[in-house]
Amino acid sequence: MKKILGIIGSPRRLGNCEIMVKEISNQLAVSHELNLLRLQDFNILPCRGCYHCLFKTEQCILEDDLNTVIQAMADADAYIVSAPTYFLGINASLKMLLDRGLSFYAHMDNLWSKPAIGVAIAGIEGKEGYSRLVVQSFLKMIFADDKDTRVLYGALPGEVFLNEKNKQAAFELASALFGPKAETFGPSCPHCGGDTFRFMADQRIQCMLCSDYGAATIESGSLSLNIDKSDHDFFSSKEDALKHKEWLLGMKARFFRHKKSLKEITQAYRKQGTWIKPPGKERENRKEDKGTAGEHG
Ligand SMILES: Cc1cc2nc3c(=O)[nH]c(=O)nc-3n(C[C@H](O)[C@H](O)[C@H](O)COP(=O)(O)O)c2cc1C
Known part of the structure; x- marks a missing residue:
């Protein structure tokens, strides 16, 4: 069952x-x-x-x-x-x-x-x-x-x-x-089957389901899509999914490699603006986050 x-x-x-x-x-x-x-x-x-x-x-x-x-x-x-x-x-x-x-x-x-x-x-x-x-x-x-x-x-x-x-x-x-995949009518992404596309200014298209890019051409009156499989695909196969997990795990080492410069970048924005907090949580503004009342220049 x-x-x-x-x-x-x-x-x-x-x-x-x-x-x-x-x-x-x-x-x-x-x-x-x-x-x-x-x-x-x-x-x-x-x-x-x-x-x-x-x-x-x-x-x-x-x-x-x-x-x-x-x-x-x-x-x-x-x-x-x-x-x-x-x-x-x-x-x-x-x-x-x-x-x-x-x-x-x-x-x-x-x-x-x-x-x-x-x-x-x-x-x-x-x-x-x-x-x-x-x-x-x-x-x-x-x-x-x-x-x-x-x-x-x-x-x-x-x-x-x-x-x-x-x-x-x-x-x-x-x-x-539990049967075969439903037939698609009209053009669809050859990799993921998605049929929603974004038409870009440079004549490329992007599949909105797998996010891969390609080109649309009209041959003998019918539209055909050529989508390039990116080397960082999201979950098209179990292999891809595991590759993405490895990529995420690799971000830890990347973070430590760039820790100092990342901190320099973020700290420059620390005191800017005034945080509006929900009622009762106004005191949660940390001292160092206190802004300059939104003043600029
Ligand atoms: C807040 C809200 C926004 C909605 N927006 C849309 C909408 O943008 N387009 C639409 O066709 N129906 C819209 N609906 C209608 C619902 O999609 C529709 O009533 C649907 O049957 C709800 O499913 P349910 O009966 O399982 O709750 C909206 C309904 C609500 C409550």
Whole structure:
């Protein structure tokens, strides 16, 4: 029996994200148990950028619920991720978890390449902005194997299934989870499959999923993309991911090599500006951080 983990990025109980995950589970042909994580139920603190999890303990020093989430991910055979569009992107739920992603490295063997499908739910047709890209990027960065990620529409809780076509979409997504990757229509990045691009001034293009650069040419009336694989790729393969980890570990030696000049650079900015603090925390301004009331010149 497969263990499916539904990762839900919406705080709304029985909202479109939740019922979509449950419907996909209903449509899955393989026998499975469905476990659910509503990300907002968990206390996931913002990453402090201390790199402790990489250099010291292989575990984050923040005391919160991260390990429960990672454990649930490690226990799963596959993921269904669904998150709502807020202001043309996915709400902060996926990013809050992703920002703690350096901690995933210690669990890489248990997380690598799990099949996954993603759904970005938006309330207004065509107003999903970059939501799909966010879900694709999330799946890539948690080391999952994205089989198909789609945008589906529905505003009011439940509305996603006022449209019968979305039941069909749930069926197709369910079939993709343990099947072959969904076919891409139109040009896509030959390395990562991404289909969102930035057109640069120098006629180069950049894939917004893997961040690699290349060129777009029109041959016999159809667009073809040539993307150069960079030598610092993010998670295209387990090898790449481990290479990136090694690169991060190498930053420690680099830091010590440049420590003196880095300190000189940062210290020059130390006393500039006045920090505004939240109520009750005004006294936390350290003496040396006290600024010059924003005066310049
Ligand atoms: C704060 C907020 C911002 C939203 N911004 C967008 C938006 O930019 N584009 C859009 O299509 N829908 C937007 N929506 C609508 C939601 O994406 C939509 O209601 C969706 O069904 C929510 O999923 P849920 O029912 O699982 O919570 C927004 C909703 C909220 C609460």
